[in-house]
Amino acid sequence: MNRRLLSVIVALVAVLVLFLLVVWVGGAINENLKLDETALLRFVFVGLGLLIVFVIYLLTRGSGAWDVGTREVVYMAIGAALYAVFSYLFNGTVFAVPSASQVALRPAIAIPMFFGYAFGPTVGFFSGAVGNMFGDALTGFGLSPQWSVGNGLVGMIAGMALLFSDKRKGMNVVLIISAVLAAIATIFWLLNPSLANMMFFAPEEGIFGDATITWFAALSAVIGFVLVLIVRFVFGQNVDVAAAVTWSMLGNLLGIGFAAISDIWINGFSPAVAIVGEFLPAAGPNLIFAAILVPILVAAYAAVQRRAGR
Amino acid sequence: MLITWRYRKRKSLIQSFDPRAWIIFYSCFMVSSVLFWDLRFLVPLLVIALVVVFTSGIKWREMYRAWLFIGGFVVFFSLLTFLTGRGGMEFYTEEHLITSLSAPFTIFGWRPTLNITVERTLYALSQLVRVFSLASMTILIPYSLNPAHYGITFHGLGLPDKIAYAMELTMRFIPTLGRDFQLTLDAQRARGYEIEKLRGGLIEQVRKLAPLIVPVTIQAIIGSEDIIDAMDLRAFGIGPRTWLGQLHYRRRDYVLIALAALLFIVSMFLSLFGGYGQLWVPDWALVWGGG
Numbered sequence: 126m127n128r129r130l131l132s133v134i135v136a137l138v139a140v141l142v143l144f145l146l147v148v149w150v151g152g153a154i155n156e157n158l159k160l161d162e163t164a165l166l167r168f169v170f171v172g173l174g175l176l177i178v179f180v181i182y183l184l185t186r187g188s189g190a191w192d193v194g195t196r197e198v199v200y201m202a203i204g205a206a207l208y209a210v211f212s213y214l215f216n217g218t219v220f221a222v223p224s225a226s227q228v229a230l231r232p233a234i235a236i237p238m239f240f241g242y243a244f245g246p247t248v249g250f251f252s253g254a255v256g257n258m259f260g261d262a263l264t265g266f267g268l269s270p271q272w273s274v275g276n277g278l279v280g281m282i283a284g285m286a287l288l289f290s291d292k293r294k295g296m297n298v299v300l301i302i303s304a305v306l307a308a309i310a311t312i313f314w315l316l317n318p319s320l321a322n323m324m325f326f327a328p329e330e331g332i333f334g335d336a337t338i339t340w341f342a343a344l345s346a347v348i349g350f351v352l353v354l355i356v357r358f359v360f361g362q363n364v365d366v367a368a369a370v371t372w373s374m375l376g377n378l379l380g381i382g383f384a385a386i387s388d389i390w391i392n393g394f395s396p397a398v399a400i401v402g403e404f405l406p407a408a409g410p411n412l413i414f415a416a417i418l419v420p421i422l423v424a425a426y427a428a429v430q431r432r433a434g435r
Numbered sequence: 436m437l438i439t440w441r442y443r444k445r446k447s448l449i450q451s452f453d454p455r456a457w458i459i460f461y462s463c464f465m466v467s468s469v470l471f472w473d474l475r476f477l478v479p480l481l482v483i484a485l486v487v488v489f490t491s492g493i494k495w496r497e498m499y500r501a502w503l504f505i506g507g508f509v510v511f512f513s514l515l516t517f518l519t520g521r522g523g524m525e526f527y528t529e530e531h532l533i534t535s536l537s538a539p540f541t542i543f544g545w546r547p548t549l550n551i552t553v554e555r556t557l558y559a560l561s562q563l564v565r566v567f568s569l570a571s572m573t574i575l576i577p578y579s580l581n582p583a584h585y586g587i588t589f590h591g592l593g594l595p596d597k598i599a600y601a602m603e604l605t606m607r608f609i610p611t612l613g614r615d616f617q618l619t620l621d622a623q624r625a626r627g628y629e630i631e632k633l634r635g636g637l638i639e640q641v642r643k644l645a646p647l648i649v650p651v652t653i654q655a656i657i658g659s660e661d662i663i664d665a666m667d668l669r670a671f672g673i674g675p676r677t678w679l680g681q682l683h684y685r686r687r688d689y690v691l692i693a694l695a696a697l698l699f700i701v702s703m704f705l706s707l708f709g710g711y712g713q714l715w716v717p718d719w720a721l722v723w724g725g726g
Contacts, residue, residue: 165470165703165706165707167469168466193597193672194672195663195666195667195671195672196663198597198600198601198604198666198671198672199601199604199659199662199663199666200656200659201601201604201605202601202602202603202604202605202607202608203604203608203612203655203656203659205601205605205608206604206605206608206609206611206612206655207608207612207651207652207655209605209609210609210612210613210616211616211648213613214613214616232641232644232648235648236648236652239652251598251601255601255602255605256605259605259606259609262573262576263609264505264508352638413638413641414641417638417641417642417645418641418644418645418648418649421642421645421649422648422649422652422653425649425652425653426653426656429653429656429657433657433660
């Protein structure tokens with residue numbers, strides 16, 4: 126194994142073990158070392174997310190999908206810059222929908238998904254993570270690094286479609302996993318229908334992220350899933366569009382899920398609050414963007430490729 | 436319109452340091468501010484930020500747009516927190532009411548009521564101070580980091596060549612793509628596209644964003660072909676990269692890094708062992724609340 130890679134992994138594991146030790150052993154010695162709901166945990170989850178990325182990379186690095194050449198370096202930069210610019214523009218100016226933990230209704234999420242799918246998991250991860258970081262910096266916020274990693278995971282998983290030489294392979298498995306994830310989240314809502322939608326702000330109506338989640342917002346994951354299903358089967362002939370939407374969906378569910386679930390420890394939310402108040406209203410609308418904007422981008426890029434002969 | 440990076444060589448505190456040292460300091464500053472909700476710690480951090488801002492030598496004329504945007508954003512968020520008390524719930528369990536304002540009217544039977552409590556006020560104030568000091572440190576970076584040094588800075592911080600170069604390109608692309616977005620928006624507006632009046636259901640509205648997002652994205656990808664060619668012609672990625680600029684640490688840079696490390700360790704220690712990270716509610720403040 127590559128020695129450098131090994132050392133990175135060892136370092137990440139060591140940091141993680143240290144934190145776990147601090148939490149378990151330290152908590153017994155000093156009350157303050159329990160670490161729950163401390164800001165430090167954000168960085169622990171960043172490490173955890175990076176560890177997940179490294180392990181996935183290790184397991185699949187035989188495939189050429191992770192390779193980074195000149196082309197990928199430039200695409201990484203364009204993806205990240207576009208994501209930053211779009212999230213800046215759509216966060217505060219066009220749709221004024223700020224929210225808890227600074228997650229908003231963001232059409233920009235289509236960018237890491239598309240870049241991941243079109244140019245590979247490395248480009249996807251960089252676009253999502255660095256793009257989110259710079260996007261946060263443009264608005265002056267840099268408080269939630271774990272959401273950057275979550276966004277990176279969205280792009281990375283969307284790009285994992287390239288690990289399969291035949292893109293049809295695995296697509297149905299991805300659909301089933303996504304269906305299960307969307308269903309679990311929706312069941313959480315059915316069991317706790319009266320929780321607040323923390324992503325929704327309407328100051329002129331006196332709603333500050335404390336309104337009960339509407340059925341539409343709560344069902345948006347299911348609606349998004351159905352949309353993706355429709356796109357997948359209506360455009361079934363076009364393997365690129367079908368694979369792009371299904372993998373983007375899985376990326377979105379897992380990536381945003383990672384960030385929302387980490388808020389259980391970071392912000393001290395109960396699992397139901399994290400899933401119903403944060404995950405559903407963030408990931409659900411994202412799925413709708415994935416189902417509509419990603420196919421348009423894939424089709425437009427295919428036209429460019431045909432014209433340029435690449 | 437997006438903030439354009441307006442780097443100039445200025446005589447200032449921030450530019451007298453090596454950019455690597457400054458990024459290290461900035462990261463430690465960021466982590467420290469994130470660790471605290473206690474005003475007693477946030478105010479010194481704000482003072483550091485303000486010192487850096489006022490010695491930055493950047494004229495108000497050059498950066499007022501960024502300040503207005505970020506100022507508006509920060510005040511809006513703190514006001515939201517103050518009005519609702521949301522977000523701070525995990526930091527305090529009981530609230531001490533100072534006064535309760537009720538609107539003299541009702542909207543469909545609902546009377547808007549504002550409960551002003553000690554905890555909410557302090558929480559909103561802490562949030563304002565915390566985000567403002569972070570934001571003001573962040574805005575300064577594009578104004579005071581030489582674009583020619585982006586790549587070598589990230590490389591010097593330990594990133595591999597390719598990632599460092601990707602970071603450099605990202606920072607350079609952001610203002611350009613912002614301008615492209617504005618051009619595309621204007622071009623589509625000339626054709627009768629109105630982003631302010633997107634009609635239809637949610638799905639229809641999302642679809643109507645495509646004329647904006649797709650041209651900008653595809654144009655960026657096509658335009659990158661020239662950059663890729665230029666990089667390939669210079670054999671990018673074949674061997675270890677050499678950088679045009681050189682950076683050398685001087686004594687003051689080491690001092691800055693040491694200060695950054697000290698700040699980091701002290702904040703970590705205080706928040707872990709001292710238990711100082713939480714919201715600070717002094718006794719004298721409780722007196723207002725009748726507690």
